Amino acid sequence: KNQVEQSPQSLIILEGKNCTLQCNYTVSPFSNLRWYKQDTGRGPVSLTIMTFSENTKSNGRYTATLDADTKQSSLHITASQLSDSASYICVVSARTGANNLFFGTGTRLTVIP
Amino acid sequence: NAGVTQTPKFQVLKTGQSMTLQCAQDMNHEYMSWYRQDPGMGLRLIHYSVGAGITDQGEVPNGYNVSRSTTEDFPLRLLSAAPSQTSVYFCASSYMPTMNTEAFFGQGTRLTVV
Numbered sequence: 001k002n003q004v005e006q007s008p009q010s011l012i013i014l015e016g017k018n019c020t021l022q023c024n025y026t027v028s029p030f031s032n033l034r035w036y037k038q039d040t041g042r043g044p045v046s047l048t049i050m051t052f053s054e055n056t057k058s059n060g061r062y063t064a065t066l067d068a069d070t071k072q073s074s075l076h077i078t079a080s081q082l083s084d085s086a087s088y089i090c091v092v093s094a095r096t097g098a099n100n101l102f103f104g105t106g107t108r109l110t111v112i113p
Numbered sequence: 114n115a116g117v118t119q120t121p122k123f124q125v126l127k128t129g130q131s132m133t134l135q136c137a138q139d140m141n142h143e144y145m146s147w148y149r150q151d152p153g154m155g156l157r158l159i160h161y162s163v164g165a166g167i168t169d170q171g172e173v174p175n176g177y178n179v180s181r182s183t184t185e186d187f188p189l190r191l192l193s194a195a196p197s198q199t200s201v202y203f204c205a206s207s208y209m210p211t212m213n214t215e216a217f218f219g220q221g222t223r224l225t226v227v
Contacts, residue, residue, distance in 0.1 A: 004155070031210075031213070032213045034215065034216075041221070042220060042221065043117075043119075043203050043205075043218030043219050043220050043221050044156075044203070044218045045218070046215035046216070046217075049213055049214070049215055051213050089155070089156075093210055100210050101158070101210055101216075102155075103155030103156045103157075104155055105153060105154060105155045106155070
């Protein structure tokens with residue numbers, strides 16, 4: 001069964017600190033893995049997209065890693081800011097079919113001053 | 114570029130009422146989709162379309178209808194609202210999902226059925 005699991009469910013960190021969010025998946029055949037940021041009351045916004053051949057991709061203070069062998073990804077946030085408070089959703093795309101996006105339940109990050 | 118425009122942002126319905134959630138995109142994307150987001154669950158696909166005139170069911174299609182008469186518009190119709198349809202609804206558009214391009218989401222519609 002194609003599944004995407006994220007951990008932790010929620011996380012509270014101090015402003016300026018770093019954190020790492022995890023995503024494990026069983027989606028096959030794999031096409032790409034996406035990380036989205038969803039602010040409260042808004043739609044998800046794409047942070048990164050990684051294909052099978054990419055191990056790491058950065059977008060400012062956000063760095064995503066992918067290990068396609070172990071089917072794991074992480075999103076590392078450096079020097080957190082209050083505006084990083086949001087839900088972060090891992091989405092894995094399968095290589096076949098039109099109905100092929102599998103969503104994790106997200107990690108709720110709260111950055112406190 | 115407006116991206117994906119969803120209306121309304123909030124809606125309260127009585128059980129049994131019908132309504133249409135509007136979604137429009139201006140990026141000439143072939144693929145459009147509707148999701149619902151409930152607490153503690155990932156986004157679940159309701160219906161999707163790979164082009165004008167073509168629609169298909171997703172994971173949770175019951176109680177919803179869609180049509181795709183143009184590339185730009187993809188409305189979602191609730192035929193007879195039920196409390197179980199209380200949720201936040203998102204419309205998204207992209208090039209075909211098998212391509213490694215991002216999906217763009219609308220702002221969401223928070224629907225409450227009483």
